[in-house]
Amino acid sequence: MSSQVVIQFMPRDIAQLLKPLESGLIVSCQAPADSPLNHPTIIAAIAESVVAQNAVAVRIDTPERVTAVRQRISAPILGLWKQKIPGYEVYITPRFEQAQALAEAGADFIAIDATLRDRPEPIEILIQRIHQELGKLVVADIDSLESAIAAIQAGADMIATTMYGFTPATEGCSPPAFDLLAEILEKSNVPVICEGKVNSPELARQAIDLGAYAVVVGTAITGIEAHVQAFDAALRKKIPALLIERNDTYHFALFTQEHPSYRNYVRSKLRQYNPETTSANGYFDQSALRGLPIEIFLLDDRDKVKAGLVSLTRWNWLLIEALWVEESIRRQGFASQLMHLAEQEARRRGCTEALLDTFSFQAKEFYEKLGYEMFAQVDDYPSGYSFFQLKKEL
């Protein structure tokens, strides 16, 4: 491995360099160490296939694999090198020499472990050298707000939530790190990548809607072994019944956890029964039953949600499911406006009634002021509270 300096300037227009990643999918093409897939040629083929499907960049471990991937794609590569160094806990590109090898192999960004754990080289020096001696941008893999702030102060160009839930300090936290993402965005303008267990397209979309600059997805896309294990486990697992009562022909099985297969079967049978018995009007046809959403949100200039109303219209009814206003902007009329807009849209659809429920610690009086009338009250539900149902003619 050569120790010569690769590029001796720090790119000035960082925003321009980050642009290709904006709102995009970065695929982490890694395989478990002992996997037959963990071979440079295979990783490179996976990288090429995901870039062909519009992934904006790939995240690649080890210079050897970065070299192989660089030969197959021109899209940006986020390079990292997982290296355990005795006496230290940080393991993602812990030293400059690893960053240099990645840069020489063709990585455009260098990902480093930027958690606040013992490290072999001070983070400021590591980032400064990556900038000045390699001319590469730094993605700081953090686990907490404190580590994000420290990485930004040390000069990181991007933050990634990679380590959230994977360090002793964040043990028990479950990624994806949406709350942490929001906290970092409140405090800084540095682009934040949401990474770690973004396990579905819906979660990836959610990350971007929460303000993530880009999303890294690994296992959910490239984790063949993990997927096979999950299928295998599902086929092997029989959910245990707690209590079984028998008569001559049948037996009752009681489950204290969800039983998706049986539950879905029962629900689908009921869904068949309903329209069969009310066939003339179509009220219980699937689409009628699902209703039509009315979802209204109050957004700030960065499209962050400050208040929202989630509802739907079914038959001639508006059903209000959730209404929330951020604490700092309460009592300014936003909730009333949200209700007004929902009712207006429901009326436009021909609805004549609205229905909602609320608890005694929530906002019954607010709804009553808007003309809703309580028609049902359940006390001690839960103990010490009451549950109300209210309706209004539109």
Ligand SMILES: CC(=O)N[C@H](C=O)[C@@H](O)[C@H](O)[C@H](O)COP(=O)(O)O
């Ligand atoms: C914690 C750590 O070492 N994460 C690693 C970082 O490169 C990878 O093992 C992850 O696969 C990657 O972060 C993507 O996450 P997910 O596979 O959950 O989509």
